[in-house]
Amino acid sequence: MNKWDIFKDLLKNKNAILGMAIVCFIILIAMLGSMIAPYDPFLPFPLDRLQPPSFAHWFGTDSLGRDILTRVIYGSRISLMIGLVSVTISLVPGTILGLLAGYFGKTIDAVIMRIMDVVLAFPAILMAIFIAAILGPSLINTMIAVGIIYIPHYARIVRSSVLQLKEQLFVKSVRHMGGSHFRIIFNHILPNALAPIIVYATLGMGTAVLQAAALGFLGLGAQPPQPEWGAMLSEGRQYLQLAPHVAAFPGLAILFLVLGFNVFGDGVRDVLDPSLRI
Amino acid sequence: MNVSLILRRLLQLILIVAGVSVVVFFMLRMIPGDPAQLLLGELASPDELASLRDQLGLNRPLPVQYWIFVKNMLMGDFGNSVRTGTPVIQEIIPRFIATIELSAVGMLIATVFGILAGVLSAVYKNSIIDYTAMLSALVGVSIPVFWLGLMLIYLFAVHFHLLPMMGRMDLALDIKPITGFVLVDSLIHMDFSAFRDGLSHLIMPAFTLSTIPMAIIARITRSSMLEVLNQDYIRTARAKGMEERVVIFRHALGNAFLPIVTVLGINMGLLLGGAVLTETIFSWPGLGRFVVDSLMGRDYNAVQACILIFAVLMAFINLTVDLIYAFLDPRIRVNED
Numbered sequence: 196m197n198k199w200d201i202f203k204d205l206l207k208n209k210n211a212i213l214g215m216a217i218v219c220f221i222i223l224i225a226m227l228g229s230m231i232a233p234y235d236p237f238l239p240f241p242l243d244r245l246q247p248p249s250f251a252h253w254f255g256t257d258s259l260g261r262d263i264l265t266r267v268i269y270g271s272r273i274s275l276m277i278g279l280v281s282v283t284i285s286l287v288p289g290t291i292l293g294l295l296a297g298y299f300g301k302t303i304d305a306v307i308m309r310i311m312d313v314v315l316a317f318p319a320i321l322m323a324i325f326i327a328a329i330l331g332p333s334l335i336n337t338m339i340a341v342g343i344i345y346i347p348h349y350a351r352i353v354r355s356s357v358l359q360l361k362e363q364l365f366v367k368s369v370r371h372m373g374g375s376h377f378r379i380i381f382n383h384i385l386p387n388a389l390a391p392i393i394v395y396a397t398l399g400m401g402t403a404v405l406q407a408a409a410l411g412f413l414g415l416g417a418q419p420p421q422p423e424w425g426a427m428l429s430e431g432r433q434y435l436q437l438a439p440h441v442a443a444f445p446g447l448a449i450l451f452l453v454l455g456f457n458v459f460g461d462g463v464r465d466v467l468d469p470s471l472r473i
Numbered sequence: 474m475n476v477s478l479i480l481r482r483l484l485q486l487i488l489i490v491a492g493v494s495v496v497v498f499f500m501l502r503m504i505p506g507d508p509a510q511l512l513l514g515e516l517a518s519p520d521e522l523a524s525l526r527d528q529l530g531l532n533r534p535l536p537v538q539y540w541i542f543v544k545n546m547l548m549g550d551f552g553n554s555v556r557t558g559t560p561v562i563q564e565i566i567p568r569f570i571a572t573i574e575l576s577a578v579g580m581l582i583a584t585v586f587g588i589l590a591g592v593l594s595a596v597y598k599n600s601i602i603d604y605t606a607m608l609s610a611l612v613g614v615s616i617p618v619f620w621l622g623l624m625l626i627y628l629f630a631v632h633f634h635l636l637p638m639m640g641r642m643d644l645a646l647d648i649k650p651i652t653g654f655v656l657v658d659s660l661i662h663m664d665f666s667a668f669r670d671g672l673s674h675l676i677m678p679a680f681t682l683s684t685i686p687m688a689i690i691a692r693i694t695r696s697s698m699l700e701v702l703n704q705d706y707i708r709t710a711r712a713k714g715m716e717e718r719v720v721i722f723r724h725a726l727g728n729a730f731l732p733i734v735t736v737l738g739i740n741m742g743l744l745l746g747g748a749v750l751t752e753t754i755f756s757w758p759g760l761g762r763f764v765v766d767s768l769m770g771r772d773y774n775a776v777q778a779c780i781l782i783f784a785v786l787m788a789f790i791n792l793t794v795d796l797i798y799a800f801l802d803p804r805i806r807v808n809e810d
Contacts, residue, residue, distance in 0.1 A: 312485075313492035316784040318746030321764065328768055329503045405617055409750055412619050413765065428620055432754075439627045446620030453615040461611075 204466040211466065214459025221452050225271040234262035236269040236422050245438040255440040258430065263441065266422035267448045273423050274404050274452055277338055281403035282396050284342025289349025290392060294380050296350065297357025308354070311347035319344045323406055327415040334417040341406045345399060352395055356388035390467040397463045401456035408449050424449050482795060486788040493784040494546070494777070498539050501773050508555050508771040529555065542777065552774035556767070561778045565760065569782065570653035571641060572752070572759035576744045578675055579682035583744075584737065587687040588726075591694020595702060596721060606691060613688025618747055622681040622754035629677060636673050639756035643670050678755040682747050686740035693736045697729035704728075731798065738794030742787050 205211040224231070240260030248255045254263035296307040314322065323340045330336035360366060361384065369379050410416040411425025419426060424445040431442025509525040510517065517525075526532050530541065545552060551561040594606040630638035637643070642655055648667045651658050655671035701707065702725055710720045749761035756762070760779055767775035 309488060309492065312489050313496055316489050316493050316787055317780065318742060318749065318783055318787070320746045320749050321780065321783065324749070324765060324768060325500055329500060329505075331505065401615060405615075408617055409619060412617075412750070413753065425617075428617075428623070432623055435623060435627050436631050439624075439631075442620065442623050442627075446617055446624070449617045449620065450612070450615055453617075454611065457611060457615050 201466060205462060208462040208465055210458050211462025214455050214457070214462055217451065217455030218459055221271050221455065222275060224268055225275055228268050228272060232262075232265040232268045234265045236261065236266045237420050245434060245441065247438065248440055254444040255438065257427070257441050258434060263427075263444050266427060267424070267444055270422040270424045270427065270445065270448065271452070273334065273417060273421065274407070274449070277334075277341070277407040278400040278404045278452075278456065280338040281341040281345075281407065282399050284339060285345035285399065285403075286349055286392065286396055289346040290353050290385075292346070293350040293353025294357055294385065294388075297354040298361055298376070298380055298384065304354070307350065311350050314344070314347045317344075320406060320409055323410055324413065324415060327410050332415045332418055334421065334423065337407050337410050337416040340410065340415075341403050344406070345403070348399075349392065349395065352391050353388055356391055357384055360384050360387055394460065394464040394468050398457060398460035401453040401460065404449065404453050404456065478799060479792075479796065482792045486785070486792060489788050490781065490785055494543065494781060495539070497777050497780045498542060499535070501771075501776055502535065504768075504771065506771050508773060511771050512555060546777075546781070551778035554767075554775050555772045556770050556775070561774045564763070564775065565778055565782065567650075567653055568758060568760045568763045571757060572745075572748050572761060574654045574656065575675065575678055575682060575751070575757060575759055576741070576748060578679040579744055579747075580686065580737075580741065582679055583683035583686035583690055583740065586683075587690025588694050588733065590687075590691040592698055592721060592726060594691065594695040595698035598699065603695075607695070610688040610691040613684045613691075616684060618681055618684060619750045619754055621684060622677070622751060625677045625681060626754070636677055637670075641671070641674055641758055642667070643674075646670055678751050678757050681754070682744060682751045685747065686743055689736055689740060689743075690733065693732055694729065697732045698725055701725045701729045734797050735794060738790055738797075741790045745783055745786065 205215075238261065240256070243252070243256050243260035244258055246252055246256040246260070252262050252264065254267060257263055257266070292307050292311070296304040317325070322344045326340035326343055327336055330339060366379060366383055369383055374383075407416060408423075408425030408428070411423045412429045414426075414429065417423035417426055419430075427445040428442050428449075431438075431440075431445065434441050507522070507526075508529065509522045509531065513521055513525060523532075530538060533541075542552075549562070551565075553559060554561050554564050557564065590606040590610065594603045597603050626638055629636040642648075646664075646667050648655070648658050648662055648664055651661055656668060656675070659665070659667035659671055707720060707725055710724050711717075715724075745761075748757075748759060749765060751757065752759040752762035753765060760782070764776060764779040764783075767779065
């Protein structure tokens with residue numbers, strides 16, 4: 196299937212269309228942020244603190260009187276960046292480790308996969324908290340922490356694809372023709388193992404956004420006054436009885452973005468690798 | 474039952490736990506901050522700090538500290554909590570039971586409602602029931618549990634005053650612990666008001682914890698059921714005039730169970746991870762919240778013990794799933810990869 200066929204199939208898939216529409220909508224909002232946001236995301240207005248939703252402030256205001264809609268709009272940039280960077284951090288080393296483990300087998304495979312098993316033995320959020328505590332709370336460290344915890348998932352997926360592919364006739368032919376390991380792995384095996392990687396990466400964006408928001412919620416992610424959705428939600432927790440909207444809207448924004456990535460991921464999976472469907 | 478499968482998996486379990494112990498031990502010591510300083514505060518003198526470090530064994534070389542930790546751990550001694558001074562194991566046991574109680578009820582909710590939604594979805598494929606169930610499942614896997622927890626607290630505790638906001642039990646009620654499980658102990662004591670109270674404290678956190686596993690179980694049950702419902706033996710069962718209820722629940726669901734069991738196992742891991750956030754939101758006195766608090770307080774001994782328990786538990790769950798899998802489908806033998 197060439198790229199154009201895949202694109203045409205994606206356009207025929209309802210899930211892919213809906214998910215793409217949601218994600219594109221949020222990307223558009225993130226790009227136009229400064230033009231469409233009604234207020235400054237950082238400037239406090241103490242007299243307007245904890246205002247409920249109104250015409251002036253559609254999502255209400257927070258404890259410092261800042262407009263929540265504005266902060267949600269600016270926060271979309273952070274969340275999209277988290278999704279993209281975290282997935283890249285897991286995908287690149289995970290893919291390389293999976294390729295090496297699957298292709299070379301034996302000791303290399305055993306060492307790599309046992310290390311991956313050890314990382315997988317930790318509940319993901321606990322490992323993320325651990326890494327974030329070591330690196331210190333910040334946005335960049337959140338992305339690194341979330342990225343590291345999913346490396347074993349990519350390694351496993353890629354390894355299982357490589358195990359099947361390396362026994363295929365076309366790979367054996369290149370080997371008999373004297374092709375180097377590097378060429379076989381990166382020119383012949385990797386392009387044929389891309390489908391499950393792309394599917395997992397698309398679905399992984401949503402998971403990364405959720406985990407990063409959880410770290411922000413626990414105070415280990417982006418620090419104030421950055422308008423990160425998880426951190427905004429955490430602040431809203433203190434005012435739950437008085438002003439539930441402070442926590443409600445950032446949470447809805449997370450849900451909307453993650454839903455978009457998941458629906459799009461389902462669509463990509465249906466097109467690229469229907470065998471993974473559940 | 475395949476003995477070699479069990480032995481091989483047990484050996485893997487030991488290797489993984491050993492690996493986890495190394496990772497946890499060295500990672501903990503990479504976290505910035507001195508436990509002695511945290512305990513004694515900013516005003517402590519250098520002598521006091523040095524003396525406490527010596528007392529806690531923090532002055533020794535790291536490999537020696539690790540060796541002592543492993544030796545003690547093998548004898549069941551996880552050391553004393555740096556924050557409270559009491560043996561870590563004493564701190565952990567009641568919290569571990571609280572987490573198990575929460576996770577068990579969460580898993581029960583997820584399994585019952587997840588399977589039910591999946592079966593209904595498959596039986597009434599492409600109907601309003603199917604769409605509603607699958608949309609709910611999609612929202613279920615996308616929802617931030619900490620946000621759902623907060624919204625439930627606002628709705629049912631703050632707004633409608635139907636359920637308690639947090640904790641495990643009303644402080645005014647006091648039941649003598651026998652098993653440590655509030656629900657079980659209150660039933661043993663025949664104290665139904667305590668049982669009602671324990672249950673009302675459990676509903677919101679357990680439901681919050683169950684959302685993601687419930688959604689995954691619903692989706693896998695639907696796809697597994699759809700596959701089975703198209704098989705010839707289902708058609709034969711219907712042709713023989715069997716009741717539809719029997720066909721679906723005994724013949725179809727029974728055979729669709731294999732992938733569901735795998736997912737149940739994976740979800741136990743998700744539940745344990747989810748417990749960290751859920752317990753924080755609902756102030757549930759469990760292991761998840763304890764490990765986060767201990768990590769922030771640089772309580773090395775407590776964190777090491779908690780994470781090892783989590784890892785052993787996860788490894789045991791995986792082992793159990795493998796065994797159940799082999800039991801349910803005799804065609805499956807040891808699959809190395």
